[in-house]
Structure formats: C-alpha cells, structure tokens
Amino acid sequence: MILEAVMLQVKPGMEKEYESAFIEASTIISSMKGYISHELQRCLEVKGKYLLIVNWETLEDHTVGFRQSKEYLEWKKRLHHFYDPFPVVEHFEMVNLNN
Structure with a gap:
C-alpha cells in the first residue's frame, strides 16, 4: 500500500466552500482503480491548512491511473x-520494523 500525503493551503475565506467541493469531488477519487481510502484533516493551528491522505494499492494507481485520467x-x-x-x-x- 502507498500513502499519498498532501499539505493543502486554501485561500483565505474559502474554507467552507472548499470543504463542500471536496466532499462532492471525493466520489471521483474513490471510484478510481487502486483506491483504498482517503481522509481530509483540518489544521487546528493554521486557518485554511488541510492534510489530505489517500491510500492507494500501488504508486502507479495514483501517478498514472488517476493523474493521467479524464476523472483527474x-x-x-x-x-x-x-x-x-x-x-x-x-x-x-x-x-x-519487524526485522
């Protein structure tokens, strides 16, 4: 399994709109081959900062299958x-860690 991690900074004042758009867009990524799961975390210290974590079966499922698709x-x-x-x-x- 491959973990994709992305630190996102959303433009000021657009946080609620972004969260709504992300929920709707989640159906796109979750339909892709090799997709396992994803989550979006909101930073408590920095307004507009988010962490996106996506689990993929392989690196290529993300870099080729998703990033080179019409869905992307x-x-x-x-x-x-x-x-x-x-x-x-x-x-x-x-x-x-289990030698």
Whole structure:
C-alpha cells in the first residue's frame, strides 16, 4: 500500500466552500482503480491548512491511473483553484520494523 500525503493551503475565506467541493469531488477519487481510502484533516493551528491522505494499492494507481485520467481533469476543475500555493504531493510506504 502507498500513502499519498498532501499539505493543502486554501485561500483565505474559502474554507467552507472548499470543504463542500471536496466532499462532492471525493466520489471521483474513490471510484478510481487502486483506491483504498482517503481522509481530509483540518489544521487546528493554521486557518485554511488541510492534510489530505489517500491510500492507494500501488504508486502507479495514483501517478498514472488517476493523474493521467479524464476523472483527474474533473478533480482539478473542482478543487485546484482553492489552493495557494499549489501543493506538493508526496508518497510514502510503510517501514517494516519487524526485522
């Protein structure tokens, strides 16, 4: 499993609108091949800051299957205009701590 983590900064005053748009857009990402789950966390200290976490079966399910799809174009249309600055997407894998 691959964890996609994205720190998002939403433009001031657009937080409620963003959260509503995100809920609607969630149906897009959750329908994609390799999608496992996602959550959006609101920062308590910094207004307009969010953490998006998405679990994918493989890295390619996100970077190719989703990011190169027509569904991603709709995702962008619904959400990307809220961000300033534009977020950096990072991917993580579990570290096996059981030698």
